[in-house]
Amino acid sequence: MNYNGRITNRSCYWHEVLKRIPEDRPIVGVEVGVWEGNLSGKLLAARPLLTLWMIDPWQLTKTGWASRSQAACDVAYRRACEVSKRYRGRGRILRGPSQEVVTEFADESLDFFYLDAIHTFEEINRDIEAWLPKLKPGGWYGGRDFVDRWYGVERETYRINAAAGVDRTWFIESVLQPA
Numbered sequence: 001m002n003y004n005g006r007i008t009n010r011s012c013y014w015h016e017v018l019k020r021i022p023e024d025r026p027i028v029g030v031e032v033g034v035w036e037g038n039l040s041g042k043l044l045a046a047r048p049l050l051t052l053w054m055i056d057p058w059q060l061t062k063t064g065w066a067s068r069s070q071a072a073c074d075v076a077y078r079r080a081c082e083v084s085k086r087y088r089g090r091g092r093i094l095r096g097p098s099q100e101v102v103t104e105f106a107d108e109s110l111d112f113f114y115l116d117a118i119h120t121f122e123e124i125n126r127d128i129e130a131w132l133p134k135l136k137p138g139g140w141y142g143g144r145d146f147v148d149r150w151y152g153v154e155r156e157t158y159r160i161n162a163a164a165g166v167d168r169t170w171f172i173e174s175v176l177q178p179a
């Protein structure tokens with residue numbers, strides 16, 4: 001796979017995601033790690049031609065962000081469902097871990113994927129490997145917080161050499177597919 005993309009980083013992460021979603025044509029994207037659907041709701045509201053797959057297990061995990069309690073996950077899931085209902089047909093929930101749910105997508109079917117789930121170096125690598133074939137040529141991917149201090153994983157460099165922004169949002173744009 002060719003990673004010949006332009007790497008950018010900036011603050012105010014949801015605006016940064018939004019500006020990469022065109023307004024003038026149908027776009028299909030994935031948000032991996034949704035929690036209450038705050039970002040999903042903002043994107044869906046601002047981009048009426050966007051169909052967004054909202055992917056999250058909403059389950060207690062050892063390493064995941066949602067390691068607080070299952071009750072908290074359940075509340076977050078209900079809130080995400082409300083967001084999904086508000087944008088009926090365009091905000092599509094898939095409940096399950098990234099690595100399982102990814103198999104439901106056809107190759108080269110997505111305009112973008114955005115990773116905001118488990119932020120460790122290893123998991124982000126796994127997610128990129130899993131989701132990259134699902135991107136259309138010219139699509140983009142990105143995420144948040146690849147340098148993760150919460151789990152004791154401090155990587156000052158990443159193999160794609162993405163530099164962290166103020167809020168540690170990163171992007172790869174114009175991903176080329178293999179020749």
Ligand SMILES: C[S@@+](CC[C@H](N)C(=O)[O-])C[C@H]1O[C@@H](n2cnc3c(N)ncnc32)[C@H](O)[C@@H]1O
Pocket residue numbers: 031032033034035036037038039040055056057058059061064065066096097098099116117118
């Ligand atoms: C930081 S929150 C997401 C916030 C959301 N993107 C936003 O901006 O509003 C991280 C989420 O990742 C989810 N998560 C944890 N493990 C996951 C996995 N294997 N696949 C997908 N999501 C996962 C957690 O349940 C949690 O909801």
